[in-house]
Amino acid sequence: MKVEWTVTDSESHIERQYLSIKSHIGGEFDLASTKVNGIARDFILTGLKLHDGVTYYVTLISCNGAQICSTATTSGMLVDTTPPSRGMFAVQTDHAANLSRHGDSWMTWEKTAVNLAWLGFADLHSKISHYYINVGSKFMDSDLNEEPGRPVRVEYVTSGEDKYDEGIVQTAKVKTSNYDPDQKFIYVTMWAVNKVGLASAIIHSQFERIPGGDLFLIRRCQAYTCEGHCVCAPQDKFCHPSGTACQDISSNNQNYILQVYDVAGSGGDDVDYTPSNVVLQGRWAIVNNFGDSPDWYQWSVGFTEKPSPEGLFNEATERIWHDAGQNMEQVYQTKQGIYLKETVQYSFFLKVWYDENTFAIFKSDGVTIATQRPDVTNVRGSSVREKMRGSNYIDQDFMKAGYPFRIEWKNKFLNAVNAIKSFHLYLSTYPGGHDVMDINEDLPGSRTSYDIMRSSVLLPGITYYSNVLAYGFSDIHHTESSDGFKPDKHKPTGGIVFDGIGLHDLEFQNKSDIVMAHWHGFSDVGSGVKMYYWCVGSTNGVVTKHADVECGIHSWEAVGLHNSVSRNLTTPLHQSDTYYNKVYAVDNVGYISSVRVSDGVSVDTSPPEPQYLFHTGSNILTNPSFETSPNVVQSTNVNATDICNATVDSQPSGWNLSTGGCAAIVSSNKNLARDGRSFLFVRGSVSQTLDGLVVGGLYRVSFFSSHLSVSSSTQSNKEGFVQLEDKKHVFLIYTKAYRGDGNDQSTAREEISWHKHTFYFVALKQTAEFVLGSVDDRTGIYVDNVVVEL
Known part of the structure; x- marks a missing residue:
């Protein structure tokens, strides 16, 4: 359909x-x-x-x-695939029972007309539409028609005398040409056509013109042809042949020559393929009119490869040749459930009778059954694809805007040369569309590519699809689309190049046998970056032509999509020289960005050489080791002594106690102090005012601290602080000392574990307050040997 x-x-x-x-x-x-x-x-x-x-x-x-x-x-x-059934003329007869088929004024003749009546033509599905009638002076002829050679059309009527199962009697006055006065017999052929256009088989009768106007049906006759064709035999049967031999002049025909055409649908042109596997249509025409003209025609169908009709009609049960009379076209419909074979070629056969004994057989060049759409395959990467002309790529997803490109579909359609009549190409913004471009050219089935020279209408950033519409020889079509491509007209934008492969840009590197770089910010929204090229030079200048850019240390190298790279050098870099990393990007259509250059990295492989670093060695603190005090607390009594209630004379001389703070000098005969025999126990802080400082001078502060050795000290970590004016450092005491908790046998912990601390301060004024103490004022810490020196 x-x-x-x-x-x-x-x-x-x-x-x-x-x-x-x-x-x-x-x-x-x-x-x-x-x-x-x-x-x-x-x-x-x-x-x-x-x-x-x-x-x-x-x-x-x-x-x-x-x-x-x-x-x-x-x-x-x-839908109606069956032709109408044949009927008969409603003529009076004395050869059978009276069936009441005849009426007055039926089946009569006049000088220039015949009055005919018939019934029995029927079509169960689409009903009868009309009839065709020929009147002739001899077998199957139409020379007595009003227009000789042109059958008379009579419409079906629904009114009239109803003969029940045989239907309504149809009557018509058929105009004829003038009879020869000696014309005793006339021949009438008729067939019915249903509403879908299928014609019934032809009925053919001979009538005697009875004086007075009646037509008498001839029921006794002789064969008209050498094969036994006659008007009085049962349906689809023959009379006894006359005995004269038939002459087949097909190979040496000196008479009218006919051409037989395979047609499809309502068209009249010859076709080589048909999409139907149940219908064959044929027509014929006279192409050379010398010699004898045709008297009448018969038709048949069969395999093209055979000289005579074979393959469709059963010779044992069916007629091979069917009467066409004067018709010049015919439709063959297979029986329900019977199908013509795919890819097989069938022909219409025509038997042309030139007289009673002479005929010639013609046949069409054949029509191939093609009900399937063009076959496609996906093997071996077969697809519809695009690429720019001259490109080595098989398929490109991005192309330069405005540049000619090629659409290819090689191997996508199977057996295209023999199975495809034509290709038609379209460009669209969606698969299977045609909204952008119609190539407006039918390409033969042997073509596998087409060049698009005018692509300026394609806008960058939009995905376009190539659509190949393949028409089979029977006009069944199938469309295949590409996976799409995007035009790109902009080169990549440049980014930023850093020296080194770490997070930050390097200004110096300590190796001379390696070059390193990383970059980011290169982008291409049109087709995407495909490749980075990187080199290293000793100058930071760039020129328009990328090949002329100075890359004396490491020449241009394609590094793929990596955004960092390092390479070892065979020739070391020069000490103190500056080198520059250079990068450019290439997108998927070949556009190149500008060259971007780093700010350079200098090579320094030698360590620093100190010019001077010394301290005066003079401690500017008073009583730095806490050896001077009116009174002291013995280390053995620390657990039993609340230093906040101790007498004032146990505080260190030269130090000021902070508000709310407590301090006492602790002495020991066990040599527990870091320096001398005494050390400071402080809760809160102590301070001294330092005079005569060198503004801008770097002062080193060093001292020792420890956890308390008292049993009530349970914290693992203690914090203290040291401060010079506004600059303050906090330090941590992390190793707990022995607390006198009865574990006298412990060798893993000292009674006092001293920690050394060193800090640096820059003097901003000549006079500054120096403060040292514990962060909390509940337990306190030990401090000893405090040194402040320039």
Whole structure:
């Protein structure tokens, strides 16, 4: 079934379409909805199993690019694959029982007309539409028609005398040419045509013109041809041949020559392929008119490769040759459930009778059954693809805007040379569309590519698809689309190049046998960056031509999509020289960014050489080791002494106690002090005012601290601080000392574990307050040997 339609959308175009079939009886149908691309305005549905007498409706759904769809349904098509049955003339007879078929004024003749009546022609599915009648002076002739050679058309009528199962008697006055007064017999041929255009078999009768006007049916006759054709034999049977030998002049025909054509549908041109596997159509025409003209025709069908009709009619049970009379066309319909073979070639055969004994056989050049759409394959990467002309790529997803490119579909369609009639190409913004460009050229099936020279209409950044519409020889088509491509007209934007491969840019590096760089910020929104090129030079200058950029240390190297790189050198870099990393990007269509250069990295492989670093060695603190105090607390009494209640004379001389703070000098005969025999126990802080400082001078502060050795000290870590004016450092005491907790045998912990601390301060004034103490004022810490020196 071929479906044709018209649909337009000037704004977003038709993107996709769907065809479906339904019947008026509401039953299921064995064909799912068929998706059709937006290009098509016709489609051939094959492999259908339609039922005679059923009206089928085709529904089309068309959707545009905005995903808005519209629906249309056909007015319905009645299916009828069987021709009408043959009838007979309603003529009075004395050769059978009186069937009441004859009426007055029926089956009579006049000077220029015959009055005919007939019945029995029937069609169960689509009904009779009309009849054709020929009147002739001899067998199968039409020379007595009003227009000789042109059959008279008579419409079917629904009114008239009803003969029940034989139907309504049809009557007609058929005008004729003037009879020869001596014309005793006339021949009448008739056939019916149903409403789908199928014709019944021909009935052919001979009548005697009885004086007074009646027509008498001849029921006793002789064979008209050497094969036994006659007018009085039973249906599809023959009379006894006359005995004269038939002459087949097919190979040496000196008479009229005919050409037989295979046709399809309502067209008259010869076709080589047909999408139907149940119908064959043929027509014939006289092409050379010398010698004898044809008297009448017979037709048949069969394999093209055979000289005579074979393969479709059963010679044992069916007629091989069928009467065509004066008709010049015929339709052959297979029986229900019988199908013509795919890819097999069939021909229409024509037997032309020039007289009673002479005939010639002609046949068409054949039509091939092709009900399948063009076959495609995906093996070996077969696809519709695009690439710029001259490119070595098989398929490019990005192309330079405005540049010529090639569409290829090699190996995508199987046996294209023999199976494809033509290709048609379209460009669109969606697969299967045609909204951008119609190539407007039918390409032969042998073509596998097409060059697009005018691509300036394609906008960058939009994905376009190439659509190849393949038409088979029977006009069944199939569309294949590419995976799309994007035009790109902009080169990549440059980024930033850093020296080194770490997080930050290097100003110096301590190796001379390696070069390193990393970069970011290169981008290309059109086709994406495909490759980075990197080199190292001793100058930071760039020129327009990338090949002329100075790369004396390491020449240009393609590093892929890596954004960091390092290479070892065979020739070391020079000490103290500055070197520059240079990078440019290439996108997927070959556009090149500008060269970007780092700010340079200097090579320094030697360690620093100190010029001077010394301290005066003079401690500017008073009583730095806490050896001077009016009174002391013995280390053995620390657990029992609350230093906040101790007498004032146990505080160190030269030190000031902070508000709320407590301090006492602790002395020991066990040599527990870090320096001397005494050390400071402080809660809060102590301080001294330092005078005569060198403004801008770097002062080193060093001292020793420890956890308390008292049993109530349970914290693992203690914090203290040291401060010079506004600059303050906090330090941590992390190793706990022995606390006198009864574990006298412990060798892992000292009674006092001293920690050394060193800090540096820059003097901002000549006079500054120096403070030292514990962060908390509840437990306190030990401090000893405090040194402040320039």
